[in-house]
Amino acid sequence: GxxxxxxxxxxxxxxxxxxxxxxxxxDFQATTMFWYRQFxxxxxxxxxxxxxxxxxTYEQGVEKDKFLINHAxxxxxxxxVTSAHPEDSSFYICSARDAADGGEQYFGPxxxxxxx
Amino acid sequence: xxxxEEDPQALSIQEGENATMNCSYxxxxxxxxxxxxxxxxxxxxxxxxxSNEREKHSGRLRVTLDTSKKSxxxxxxxSRAADTASYFCATDGTSYDxxxxxxxxxxxxIP
Numbered sequence: 001g002x003x004x005x006x007x008x009x010x011x012x013x014x015x016x017x018x019x020x021x022x023x024x025x026x027d028f029q030a031t032t033m034f035w036y037r038q039f040x041x042x043x044x045x046x047x048x049x050x051x052x053x054x055x056x057t058y059e060q061g062v063e064k065d066k067f068l069i070n071h072a073x074x075x076x077x078x079x080x081v082t083s084a085h086p087e088d089s090s091f092y093i094c095s096a097r098d099a100a101d102g103g104e105q106y107f108g109p110x111x112x113x114x115x116x
Numbered sequence: 117x118x119x120x121e122e123d124p125q126a127l128s129i130q131e132g133e134n135a136t137m138n139c140s141y142x143x144x145x146x147x148x149x150x151x152x153x154x155x156x157x158x159x160x161x162x163x164x165x166x167s168n169e170r171e172k173h174s175g176r177l178r179v180t181l182d183t184s185k186k187s188x189x190x191x192x193x194x195s196r197a198a199d200t201a202s203y204f205c206a207t208d209g210t211s212y213d214x215x216x217x218x219x220x221x222x223x224x225x226i227p
Contacts, residue, residue, distance in 0.1 A: 034215065042220075043204060044206075049214055105208070109157075110157075
């Protein structure tokens, strides 16, 4: 099946710094990628939808200037958490849609961000 | 929002018993998926059921979909301790634009 990878799998950063998370579709082209955030004991909340070559669409309540998304190629999307604060500590999960596979969505393993 | 809702929020059963989780959603969908997530880990895809399907099986898993009631159920038969996890339903809208997750059911299977 299709594989989506994320890097890093976990990261610790200091408050005020920025951190970039990569999401890659390894064996298919993903015209659309999605970024989710999950706090402990909660469900996944969609943050934004990223289409290759265009600006991301953010869900209500998600600050686009804080969570910068770039989808420069059909296999890579990045999420940059700028000026991170402890409340940004969370599990970030990306997914990629394989347009050639009936639109099925494949999820990455997630990145755990801890802001100290 | 087409976000699904699930019940129960938490379920505790004895090993060997069956576990049933329900999911409801608000708008028309293309498909509905069930995922499992162990604590602190990523998602494991269990089953995808399309809007024109009513029931699907995979091993000990049985999923039903009732589009008239906008609801789905996941049945795990002969549960095992290893089934202890959180289970989420996720719906994909008719425009294939995004997948929205329900709040999840936390299942504990007691050996």
